[in-house]
Amino acid sequence: MDAKTSKVDPKLLELLVCPLTKGRLSYNAGDNELVSEKARLAYPIRDGIPIMLISEARKIED
Template structure:
């Protein structure tokens, strides 16, 4: 199964929070990342594992 077609377990999404804001995250399947709208950061998911490090996060400009 292609990594981009995988879904994030909803239970995992309930547990994970942004390390900066401690706020909720949303899953963007197209980019395969977890997004903190509050912090304007996107955390990548690699090999099915969310990388919740600020140093690995992508800043959202839009």
Template sequence: MNASTSRVDPKLLELLVCPLTKGRLSYNAATGELISEKAKLAYPVRDGIPIMLISEAREIKD
């Protein structure tokens, strides 16, 4: 998958929040994930679509 297919629309990013904490998300272009620092979860982005399911998120280790 290349960067253009995994990018998230910046306007969409402003609207999305973590489904667990309702906190802000940041986009990590290197991993193609939306990061919730508060929940320590990384939500995948597939074909430009954020997968906002807690069950699909990757736990971020310290």
């Protein structure tokens, strides 16, 4: 399974929160990342592993 087709376990998604806001995350399958709307950050998922580091997150622009 390559990085683009990897999916996040729904149970894992329930447990993970944004490290900055402690808020909920949503899964963006198109970009394979976890999105924190409140922090306006998108955390990448590499080889099926969410990278929950603020320094690795992509800022979401308007």
